[in-house]
Amino acid sequence: MSGHSKWASIKHKKAVVDSRRGAQFSKLARAIMVAARDGGGDPSANATLENAVRKAKEASMPKDNIERAIAKGTGEGGEAEAIETVLYEGYGPGGVALLVEAITDNRNRTGADVRHAFTKNGGSMGEPGSVAYLFAKKGTIVIDATRYAEDDLMAAVDAGAEDIVADEDVFEVISELADFTAVRQSLESAGVEMQSAELAYRPSVLVPVDEGQAAKLMRLLETLEELDDVEAVHANFDAPAEVLQRVAG
DSSP states (O other): OOHHHHHHHHHHHTOOOOTTHHHHHHHHHHHHHHHHHHHOSOGGGOHHHHHHHHHHHHTTOOHHHHHHHHHHHHSSOHHHHTOEEEEEEEEOGGGOEEEEEEEESOHHHHHHHHHHHHHHTTOEEOOTTSSGGGEEEEEEEEEETTTOOGGGGHHHHHTTOOEEEEETTEEEEEEOGGGHHHHHHHHHHTTOOOSEEEEEEEESSOEEOOHHHHHHHHHHHHHHHTSTTEEEEEEOEEOOHHHHHHHHO
């Protein structure tokens, strides 16, 4: 299992009202616009858009904002066309590989911001292709293993999940992108509460990190995630949940 999933689970449990909600809504709107532009404005036929809209609703983004973002993505306006998705690659403390997904209207600005975040926090930017081969994009659903047993998740297998991975106090339900929506809906119908449900890059190789490296790595991840243009950050580290709990404070 990716330590990043355990870290996401811990942050979910510690979640508070986002004081930067305006910036959060801006990120969510851009993700909706790009998904609608690239795959059409019908969430039922566009898994990426469905995922983006669901995340916006979970963040209490107003319905009008969501509909406006979809309209901008599918319309003739130039705003959506000016936005592009960029994938940055690099290394963090302990030699951990990182993929940074950004949605931007200014590649030079975003690239400079990402490079600065890496350099300031003990990491380094890599060339295109330097770490991307270590990741594959999958549907990834994280579930609290202290509340549910693996048998409770069998509906996901029936809906097309390719694997259920158990590690410490969480399960990860893994699926191909095309099956993600059906798998998530099957768990919802079974009454299973999900800590997170994402279309995320999963690592094929994990790098163990000690507590000191983990603390530095978390600072890098959080700095990257706070950048206005960054949509998501993925990393191939692994660390025990108790270490990540201590790092999270």
